Amino acid sequence: MSARPPHQPHLGDLIGAERDIVARLAEVDLDVDYDALAVVSNIFRVAAMARRRIEQVALAPERLSWTAFTTLWVLWIWGEMESRHLAAEANVTKGTLTGVLDTLEGRGLITRRRRTSDRRLVMVALTDEGAEVIARVFPNVNATEVEVAGHLSSRQRRAMAGGLRAMVRGLAES
Amino acid sequence: MSARPPHQPHLGDLIGAERDIVARLAEVDLDVDYDALAVVSNIFRVAAMARRRIEQVALAPERLSWTAFTTLWVLWIWGEMESRHLAAEANVTKGTLTGVLDTLEGRGLITRRRRTSDRRLVMVALTDEGAEVIARVFPNVNATEVEVAGHLSSRQRRAMAGGLRAMVRGLAES
DNA sequence: TATTGTTATACTCTATAACTATA
DNA sequence: TATAGTTATAGAGTATAACAATA
Numbered sequence: 250m251s252a253r254p255p256h257q258p259h260l261g262d263l264i265g266a267e268r269d270i271v272a273r274l275a276e277v278d279l280d281v282d283y284d285a286l287a288v289v290s291n292i293f294r295v296a297a298m299a300r301r302r303i304e305q306v307a308l309a310p311e312r313l314s315w316t317a318f319t320t321l322w323v324l325w326i327w328g329e330m331e332s333r334h335l336a337a338e339a340n341v342t343k344g345t346l347t348g349v350l351d352t353l354e355g356r357g358l359i360t361r362r363r364r365t366s367d368r369r370l371v372m373v374a375l376t377d378e379g380a381e382v383i384a385r386v387f388p389n390v391n392a393t394e395v396e397v398a399g400h401l402s403s404r405q406r407r408a409m410a411g412g413l414r415a416m417v418r419g420l421a422e423s
Numbered sequence: 424m425s426a427r428p429p430h431q432p433h434l435g436d437l438i439g440a441e442r443d444i445v446a447r448l449a450e451v452d453l454d455v456d457y458d459a460l461a462v463v464s465n466i467f468r469v470a471a472m473a474r475r476r477i478e479q480v481a482l483a484p485e486r487l488s489w490t491a492f493t494t495l496w497v498l499w500i501w502g503e504m505e506s507r508h509l510a511a512e513a514n515v516t517k518g519t520l521t522g523v524l525d526t527l528e529g530r531g532l533i534t535r536r537r538r539t540s541d542r543r544l545v546m547v548a549l550t551d552e553g554a555e556v557i558a559r560v561f562p563n564v565n566a567t568e569v570e571v572a573g574h575l576s577s578r579q580r581r582a583m584a585g586g587l588r589a590m591v592r593g594l595a596e597s
Numbered sequence: 598t599a600t601t602g603t604t605a606t607a608c609t610c611t612a613t614a615a616c617t618a619t620a
Numbered sequence: 621t622a623t624a625g626t627t628a629t630a631g632a633g634t635a636t637a638a639c640a641a642t643a
Contacts, residue, residue, distance in 0.1 A: 264588070273500045277558060281565055284580050285572040289473055291587035296470035297514055298594045299463055314632060326447045333601065340471055345633060347603055369601040369642050384451060391455055398459040400593025401586055406458050408582040412575050413465035414438070419574025420472045488609060507624065519610060521626055526609095543619050543624040 299397045307389035311382065316341055316349050318390070321358065321375065321383040329374035332361075358382055473571045481563035485556060490515055490523050492564070495532065495549065495557040503548035506535075532556055 267287060274281050300315065308318050316339060323338045324330060330338075336346040350373060353359045358379035364370040375383070398406055441461060448455050474489065482492055490513060497512045498504060504512075510520040524547060527533040532553035538544040549557070572580055 270500055279558070279562060281562075282569045282572075284577070284584065285568040286565060287584045288572040288575070288580055288587070289568040291584065291591060292466055292470050292473065295587055295590045295594070296466050298591070299466065302594075316633075326444055331601095342634070342636095343602065344604080344635085348632085367601090367643070371602065384453070388453060388455075391460060394459040394463040395456045396597070397590060397594060398456075398462040400590050401462070403458070405582070405586045405589065406462055408579070409586045410458065410461045410465065412579045412583045413462070413469055415579065416469045416571060416574050417465060417472070420469070420476075420571060423570070490610070505624090515610080516612070517625065518612080518614095518627080522610085541620070541624090545625065 295397070299393070302397070303390055303393045306393050307386055311386050313382075313386065314349070316345065317353060318383075318386065320346070320349055320353065321379060322387065324359065324373060324375045325380065325383045325387075329372050331364075332371040332373055335373055353379070469571070473567070476571070477564055477567045480567050481560055485560050487556075487560065488523075490519065491527060492557075492560065494520070494523055494527065495553060496561065498533065498547060498549045499554065499557045499561075503546050505538075506545040506547055509547055527553070 267283075270286070271283060304315060308315065313321070319339045320335065323335060327338075332346065332350070333343065336343045339346065339349075341349070350359060350361060354361060357376055360374050360376055361371050362374075364372055398409075401409060441457075444460070445457060478489060482489065487495070493513045494509065497509060501512070506520065506524070507517065510517045513520065513523075515523070524533060524535060528535060531550055534548050534550055535545050536548075538546055572583075575583060
């Protein structure tokens with residue numbers, strides 16, 4: 250039982266929140282996997298906090314949306330790429346990608362060209378200015394990532410990275 | 424150097440992707456914290472995959488959006504609550520919450536009532552039907568969480584949960 | 598017939614800010 | 621003056637489906 254009065258939820262008191270959840274779910278007599286709940290719900294918490302911070306600190310000053318940044322990043326790392334692969338990498342539908350590419354093309358950051366061998370395909374590449382933008386933005390993104398992961402010991406960081414990779418691999422298969 | 428030909432990115436080959444990133448960032452001669460990059464970017468990956476799966480498996484059949492589910496969940500755990508606290512818990516702005524509550528109220532899942540002591544405040548609570556819905560939906564959400572976290576050993580799960588809590592606490596303070 | 602990219606529709610969520618009613 | 625909730629606006633993302641061009 251929590252000593253905290255009702256109508257005043259935890260608001261950042263994570264351990265207290267988790268205790269409340271256990272107590273409440275015991276009341277309603279449901280069979281719950283609390284370890285899985287803790288892992289997944291805290292991944293959502295960290296992801297939301299980190300994304301918000303990156304958007305405010307690194308992306309908003311450059312007027313880049315999250316997806317626009319991801320798109321530039323993928324093109325920066327892997328170079329010119331078919332549109333369908335770019336959509337898969339950036340984790341957006343092809344419809345969404347069309348809109349994002351329209352915006353980035355209008356701002357002169359990417360180019361599109363039809364493939365001659367298969368004229369259904371569109372190749373997307375960074376322009377010089379697009380490369381300049383992502384090279385300027387990424388260090389600020391990484392600095393925010395350092396801030397986020399900096400609350401871990403280096404041992405914790407390694408364990409986290411390993412566990413996350415295992416989850417990504419497992420989810421990609423199933 | 425990767426043996427993978429250009430124009431065929433990794434698409435699920437996580438280790439290969441991370442190797443490509445290291446190689447490419449060395450080329451452009453930027454000082455990068457790869458540990459922080461790996462932790463944060465893989466948190467985003469797992470969060471996106473898990474959220475998509477939960478939405479498809481558990482929420483879509485009940486016609487609940489992610490935020491609507493979160494709202495019902497918070498009310499289920501902590502009971503009747505001031506609207507401003509509910510917004511903070513559900514991680515949405517008060518404007519967004521107004522819209523979500525309109526929808527849920529229209530479907531008879533929650534109620535709103537003005538506080539008489541301070542008539543600026545609105546108290547939000549589950550209806551009986553709202554409690555039935557969340558009690559029916561949550562086990563399916565938790566089952567998906569088990570699927571997501573099930574790719575970890577129990578030792579990894581504990582390490583993950585601990586690390587994530589440390590990050591949440593650290594981010595909440597700074 | 599199947600695939601790629603584009604277009605269209607409808608919905609959800611976001612940030613921001615103005616507005617009201619209350620305190 | 622400050623606060624809580626509502627309303628309004630514009631933008632970004634989603635799913636779904638229809639469509640034209642191409643294979």
